[in-house]
Amino acid sequence: MTAPILRIENLSKRYGQREVLKGVSLEVDKGDLKILIGPSGAGKSTFLHCINYLVKPDEGRVWLHDREIHPERKRELYAYRQKVGMIFQDFNLFDHINAFENVRIGLVKVKGIGKEEAGERARLELERVGLKEHIHKYPAQLSGGQKQRVSIARALAMDPEVMLLDEPTSALDPELIGEVHAVIRDLGNNGMTMIMATHQIGFASSLASEIIFMENGLIVERGTPDKIFNDAEHSRTREFCSKITDLYGER
Amino acid sequence: MTEGLLYIQSDVLPALLRGFWVSIQLIVPSALSGITIGIVVGVLRVYGNRPVKAAADAYAALFRGIPLVIQLFIWYFGLPYFNIYLSPFAASVLGFSLCSGAYHSEYVRGALWSIKRGQMLAAESLGFSRFKMIISIILPQAVRRALPGCGNEVIYLIKYSSLAYMVTCIELTGEGKILASNSFRFTEVFLIIGACYLLMTSVASVILARVENHLRIPGFEQQRT
Numbered sequence: 001m002t003a004p005i006l007r008i009e010n011l012s013k014r015y016g017q018r019e020v021l022k023g024v025s026l027e028v029d030k031g032d033l034k035i036l037i038g039p040s041g042a043g044k045s046t047f048l049h050c051i052n053y054l055v056k057p058d059e060g061r062v063w064l065h066d067r068e069i070h071p072e073r074k075r076e077l078y079a080y081r082q083k084v085g086m087i088f089q090d091f092n093l094f095d096h097i098n099a100f101e102n103v104r105i106g107l108v109k110v111k112g113i114g115k116e117e118a119g120e121r122a123r124l125e126l127e128r129v130g131l132k133e134h135i136h137k138y139p140a141q142l143s144g145g146q147k148q149r150v151s152i153a154r155a156l157a158m159d160p161e162v163m164l165l166d167e168p169t170s171a172l173d174p175e176l177i178g179e180v181h182a183v184i185r186d187l188g189n190n191g192m193t194m195i196m197a198t199h200q201i202g203f204a205s206s207l208a209s210e211i212i213f214m215e216n217g218l219i220v221e222r223g224t225p226d227k228i229f230n231d232a233e234h235s236r237t238r239e240f241c242s243k244i245t246d247l248y249g250e251r
Numbered sequence: 252m253t254e255g256l257l258y259i260q261s262d263v264l265p266a267l268l269r270g271f272w273v274s275i276q277l278i279v280p281s282a283l284s285g286i287t288i289g290i291v292v293g294v295l296r297v298y299g300n301r302p303v304k305a306a307a308d309a310y311a312a313l314f315r316g317i318p319l320v321i322q323l324f325i326w327y328f329g330l331p332y333f334n335i336y337l338s339p340f341a342a343s344v345l346g347f348s349l350c351s352g353a354y355h356s357e358y359v360r361g362a363l364w365s366i367k368r369g370q371m372l373a374a375e376s377l378g379f380s381r382f383k384m385i386i387s388i389i390l391p392q393a394v395r396r397a398l399p400g401c402g403n404e405v406i407y408l409i410k411y412s413s414l415a416y417m418v419t420c421i422e423l424t425g426e427g428k429i430l431a432s433n434s435f436r437f438t439e440v441f442l443i444i445g446a447c448y449l450l451m452t453s454v455a456s457v458i459l460a461r462v463e464n465h466l467r468i469p470g471f472e473q474q475r476t
Contacts, residue, residue, distance in 0.1 A: 054372050078378040086376035092369035096392045096468055106377040109387050138469045151373075158377060 003066055005030045005193055006084075006162050011050045011060035013043075013217075020046045021057070022217040028162065028195060033188050035204040035225075036197040038214035039240065044197040045089075047214070048164045051195070052084045053077060064161070082110065085155030087165040091147040093139040093154075099126060099146075100135040103154045111158070125153040129183050145176030149183055156187075163187065165196035201244055205229055213237045263430055263440065270426030271447060277340070277412045277422055278451070281347035282405050288348060289355020289401065290394070296356060297363040298385060307356070314353035320414055322346045327418035339420035343412075351408050358400035362393040395466050402459035409451050423447055 004027040013021040021043045028034060036044040049055035051062060053071045062069045064080055071077050093102050103125055107118035126135050129149040139147055148168055155163060168184065169177040181203050188194065188207050198204055204211065205225035212222040213232075221228065221237045229245075232238045295307040314322065327342035337345065366389055374384040416425030427444040431437045 049372075052376060054375055074380065078380055080378075081376055082378035084376075086372075088369060088373065088376075090369060092367075092373035094370060094373065094388055094392075096388075096395065105387060106379070109383050110378045141469055154377070 002030070004028055004063075005032075005065060006051075006195075007063040008051060009061045009063075011047060011057045011062075013046050013050055013055060013057050020217050021050065023059070024214070024217070024219055026195075026212070026219075028193055030193055031191045032193055032209045033207055034195045035208040035211050036195065036214055037199070037201065037204065037211060037228075037240070037244070038220075041216075042214040043217040044214055045166050046217075048086070048166045048195065048197060051164055052081050052086060054086070078110070082106075082158045083161045085158060085160035085163040087148070087151055087155060087163065087168045089167045090171050091139075091144070091151045093142075093147050093150055095139050098136050098138050099131060099142065099150045099153075102139070102150055103157050106154065106158055121157055122153075125157045126150070128156070129153045130179070143176060144172045145179045148172065148180045152180075152183055152187075161193060163192055163194045163196075165194060165198070167197050167199070169198065169200060199244055199248055201229065201241070201248060213240065215240075258434065258436070262434070263443065266426040266430055267423065267443065267447065270421065270423035273340075273420070273422040273425075274412055274415075274451070277343055277347065277415055277420070278409055281344050281351060281412070282408055284344075284348040285351030285404070285408065286355055286401060288352025289359050289404075290390070292352060292356035293359025293363060293393075293397075294385060294390070296360050298381070311353045311356050314350050315357070319346065319350050319411055320417055322350060323414060323418045339415070339418050342418050343415035343420045347408060347412060347415075350411075351404060354404045354407070355397075355401050358397040358404065359393060361400070362395075362397035363389065365396055366392050395468070398459075398463050398466070402456075402463070405455055405459065406452050409455055410448060413448070 006026075006028040008024070008026045008028075010023045010025055011021055012019070012023050024043070024047055026034065036047065038044055046055060050057040050060070053069070056071065064083060069076065069080050093099075094105065097105065100119070100122055103122035104115070104118045107113045107121060108115055111118075113121070123135065126132060129152055131146060131149055131153070134142060134146060139150075142150065152168075165184070169180050172180065177200065181200070184194075184196070185207060196204075208225050210222055211225050211228040213220045213228060213234075215236060221232060221234050223232075228237060229241050232241060292307050292310060295303050296311065299307060323342060323346040326337055326346050327339060330337060330342075370388055370392065371384060374388045379388065412422065413424035415422050416428060419425075421429070423444060427440050431440040434440070
């Protein structure tokens with residue numbers, strides 16, 4: 001048994017009086033795909049943002065391999081963030097540069113790779129997500145699905161060991177969800193370690209190594225897709241799963 | 252009539268050309284350093300730590316709040332009390348740059364605030380340091396949004412450069428004043444001077460529109476959410 005690739009212990013976050021995250025722990029092994037489900041406000045998004053310190057947790061510790069992350073050591077934090085790719089609900093492509101430069105800019109400015117070499121890599125990553133013909137388009141000229149695929153290419157170019165996906169398809173038209181799911185599925189098949197928040201439980205159950213049900217800033221229940229969707233222990237989990245199954249159709 | 256034309260040809264034109272040239276020499280460096288100061292101060296006002304921010308805010312309040320003529324008097328007539336002697340030209344450029352920079356910083360500050368938080372999250376998630384994020388991601392977007400306002404400020408600068416003659420830097424307005432006092436042809440002289448400023452601001456408008464066009468990015472302007 002090797003050490004987990006990512007170990008998260010007791011993450012907590014408070015906004016004023018409101019406790020958004022109440023001590024969430026998680027261990028992720030290489031190749032795992034953990035799916036976070038739960039109602040909005042459950043803390044899924046905050047949890048993901050806290051893992052790479054985009055939101056500063058009030059408490060809690062994170063280890064990548066065996067190294068604990070000290071977010072106050074800026075250099076270490078920047079290096080760690082390169083290892084943990086993040087995909088956002090609303091894509092967050094850089095609006096002022098085209099798809100190609102969106103993917104390349106991190107390589108050039110953060111990793112310090114030469115423009116030419118970085119360009120090669122960017123082209124490769126964009127090809128991998130099926131956007132070869134669109135590399136010179138600006139974000140405003142791309143569809144939502146294409147934007148999300150660019151953002152995945154942008155994260156992949158940094159050679160992450162773990163990917164965090166925060167509801168990657170929830171801002172997309174139903175017709176465009178498939179193309180993004182295909183890319184994520186492909187990543188999973190290639191052994192990428194991922195933590196993903198999503199409501200697409202059909203997709204989730206076919207891919208997940210574990211489903212984690214969160215509510216009110218806590219993990220209520222976790223288990224294999226089969227267990228969570230068909231044989232959940234907590235009534236609240238069953239209730240949520242049946243609702244979401246009605247909403248998001250077939251599993 | 253011929254007398255008038257002769258006067259214009261022999262006295263007015265050489266003087267105005269001389270003044271025009273001095274004005275240009277005042278405006279161009281003041282505009283460039285004003286914009287530079289504005290960007291730096293604007294960034295500090297938004298992203299600086301508490302004391303830096305307070306200092307930058309104070310700068311903007313001070314130089315936007317005091318009439319420019321008074322500022323020029325202070326640089327030219329006030330500094331010699333501290334044994335610092337500036338030429339009329341240097342005092343004018345200094346005064347214009349600092350005043351213009353304060354106004355630019357306001358436009359830049361507004362533009363910086365308008366950049367969506369997601370742009371910063373994305374940069375941070377890729378491992379950008381704060382400094383690199385501001386330089387490579389935030390400023391290129393903010394500058395585009397600040398451009399119309401900053402262009403406006405450059406037009407203002409062209410016009411308030413006429414205050415330089417108050418500290419004896421004889422530029423276009425100064426030359427005009429001398430000509431008019433000598434000949435008592437105030438109307439003719441100042442009509443011509445006015446036309447010269449109009450010409451300068453028109454040319455500046457065209458250049459600014461070109462720059463805006465050059466920096467335009469598909470859909471960028473529509474992405475304000």
